[in-house]
Amino acid sequence: MNPRFAASWPRMACCGLLFLGFAGIAAAQGGKPTVHFAGIAYTGAADQAGTRAPYTQAAISSRGDLALNAQLLQALSDRPPANFMVEAGTLASLDGTGSAVAMAVAIDRETVVVEPLAGQYKLLFELAGQALFFDFEERQVLFSYPLTLQRIELLPEPPSEARKQQIAHDILFDGRASGLPLALAEELAGLTLPSASARRLQITSVHLPDALAQRLPASVDGDLIGHEFSKILAARLRLPLLPYQSGQAIAGAMSARFADGSVYNLSIPDADYTIALEISDFREKTLKQTPAFRQQLYGAFFDVRVEEPLSAQVFFDQPLRQGATKTIPASQDRVDTGAAYYETLLAGLSSLAVASAGENNDWAREQPGGRLFNKQLKSLKELIDQCR
Incomplete structure (x- = not known):
């Protein structure tokens, strides 16, 4: 393992948010913790949204942030979180005398890739974000x-700018399950807010050597892998984490701007x-080949x-x-x-997450670490339990 991983981290980093607005739908009352809805947001400086998520920014501008906030809140009202209640339109009334947990739906980045494929064009559009919970009074991420x-999409011709925007x-x-409002409600439905004594877990470093980065799709970099690894851990373990620290966040260069102009x-x-x-290698090997197809084995190696x-x-x-196998037709x-x-690689990170929950023994037995691996896997499970 690279020795730089043992280096100490700064006491405090900054994560900036550009807040677009608020809406006014309140959740039902109950004896549960209250989370104040802060609205749709962008991470990063105000002038970066147009470069990190240009199609997303244009789409929000065309309909208005209040319209999107209303849809998000409606989805959370139709399927409310089981373990906390969401209130909206309440942040302005907070007097600053105590802690108040707020949640922003924060857009991190979008990825748009067009690749030729067997006489057609494959369009990948990916939007990465996070439900970001923070102490509104202390201005601190929780x-x-x-x-x-x-x-x-698989298209007969290269996609137009209008298609990407659509x-x-x-x-x-x-309003379908693949859209942001219902996806947010689905992810938060079973989420439990960490206890006050819960320990905090965070992915702080992703090292992807340049030589290996060149073997991945152009859209994939260390920041994206860090985001996806955080997502995998959160989803597989139902475990909230501190946000992944990209190099930009560590530098503390992000500002936050609310709709009322506060920064x-x-x-x-x-x-x-x-x-x-740390990503250490990618390999491939042909397992079987016939006139009709070949079976290829792909391997991802990481620490x-x-x-x-x-x-x-x-x-x-x-x-x-x-490892993962893929059957490739001879006509391709x-x-x-x-x-x-x-x-x-993502499958391997998912396998680790499942194994750290005490499952996926078949994958664990295939790992090279032997008894030390099993001992440390047990320690990892105990550590994760302390973060709930």
Whole structure:
């Protein structure tokens, strides 16, 4: 494992949010914790939304942020979270004398990729964001729950700008399960807010060597992998995390702007436990070939290190691997090897998450670490239990 993973992290980083507005629908009362709805937002500086998520920004501008906020709240009202209630239109009334948990639906980035495929064109549109929970009075992030929405289309000709824009609009405003409002409600339905004594977990480093990055799709970089790894852990373990710290967040260069013009930064506290991911290799091998097809094996190799920065105690530090097979028809003249590597890597991260919950023993037995791996996997499970 690279020794830089043992380096200490700054005491406080900043995560900026550009808040677009508020809406006024209140959830039903009950004896549950209250979360104040803060509205749709962008992470990053105000002038970056147009470059990090241009189609998304244009779609929101065309319909208005209040319209999107209303749809988000309606979805949360139709399927409210089981373990907390959401209130809207209440942030302005807070007097600053106590803590108040707020939630923003924050857009991180969009990825649009067009690839030729067997005489047609594959369009991938992916929107990455997070349900970001923070202390409104203290301006401090509490935890986040990553979200990724994706649309894939196979088209007879390259997609027009209008088509890309329409997909962004559909992802944001679509009332189906694949749209943001229902996807948000689905993800939050069973979410439990961490207890006050829960330990904080965060992915703080993703190292993707340049030589390996060149073998992945152009849209994939370390930040995207970090976001997806956070999402996998959150979804598989039902575990909120501190937001993944991209290099930009660590630099503290992000500002936050509310609709009323106020500007501030949200601080991200130190994590009690940190996760470092290092991608070490991708490989492929032909398992079987016939006149009709060939069967290809793709392998992803990576190292994961989990430690407590304060004590420098290492709970998990293991080389891991994941394999996946793909049957390729002889009539297919082009294979997207980069996409196959990336999908295999994500499958490996998912396998680790499931194994750390005490399941997926078949995958665990295939790992090279032997008895030390099993011992550290048990320690990792105990650590995760402390973060609930």
